[in-house]
Amino acid sequence: MRLLLATRNAKKLVELRRILAAEGIVGIEVVGLADVPEYPEAPETGATFEENALAKARDAVAATGLPAIADDSGLEVDALNGMPGVLSARWAGGHGDDAANLELVLSQLGDVPDERRGGAFVSAVALVVPGHDDVVVRGFWPGRIVRKVKGTNGFGYDPIFVPDGDARTSAELGSAEKDAISHRGRALSLILPHLRALV
């Protein structure tokens, strides 16, 4: 079965394929937006991660007829009242400029003392399959925002996020290690039973 992961982010494709392989789920070929004919994508203007993930997955199914998964993920910073949140990818204005986004968060938190630097990565993952009920789940990964970029793995805000119980940023974790505990790993693990039921 082909499953469309509605993203242009090659790292997310690799991540989902890795998780399916690790779980022994065979018979699902994960493709990305680059592998299907182009279709107009609605802007992500929802107020919640769930709303955006569902809209992306529904758009993908409507355009391609393939079962589709989409995620909307971001960083919730306590001292920013939970923002950047759904605006994580465009926090500094442009879309997807990781370096600008995390530099902005660091400078916004410049005067924020250590005891108020908590935060969490959050991921909503939606699975939309023609003829089935929609599924949307949320994964949560609590931690804190450090003062300096550290690590080169991952993407987005990984280099400034230290998960609870660790001293390393999530950009210093190995891929498998991160999948097992991360927000998106947790959300995808909640989706796995629904994927298993399809093959």
Place this chain on the structure above:
Amino acid sequence: MRLLLATRNAKKLVELRRILAAEGIVGIEVVGLADVPEYPEAPETGATFEENALAKARDAVAATGLPAIADDSGLEVDALNGMPGVLSARWAGGHGDDAANLELVLSQLGDVPDERRGGAFVSAVALVVPGHDDVVVRGFWPGRIVRKVKGTNGFGYDPIFVPDGDARTSAELGSAEKDAISHRGRALSLILPHLRALV
């Protein structure tokens, strides 16, 4: 009586003098930080406007012995979960770059639809007088965030904020008109009885 308004913002000095004059309060000479010997100012790291306003006023009294007023004000944007909030002056990273701050809010709200563009200006004003109890009050000015800069009066986020019941931005209001309804005007009016009692 000399009263120290703990600010280097000349527009805030003019505003307070104008309000005192309009209220017929005489016998209070408002001076600013530029008019007193320099003292170390603690960074504004409080989690609330009230905390910052009180800390600034207390520092001013401790350093100068003068009765002091301080404010901490900012813009709370619903779609940003109430941010920039206490980080309003340094939202884009640097401190006090009005143009960069409001451009950043505009671009962060670029995809946010009209019905979710609500917000409010908020101002906490603290009055600290040796031998008297501290007073801290909050003024609130609800409205919405527009999509383009408009108007040249005021400062900060005035050019992108349209108060409820008006079609103009607060940067298009006249000074007296703004004082009568603005967040800081409201907060200062709550402080006036306490000032009257001093002279």
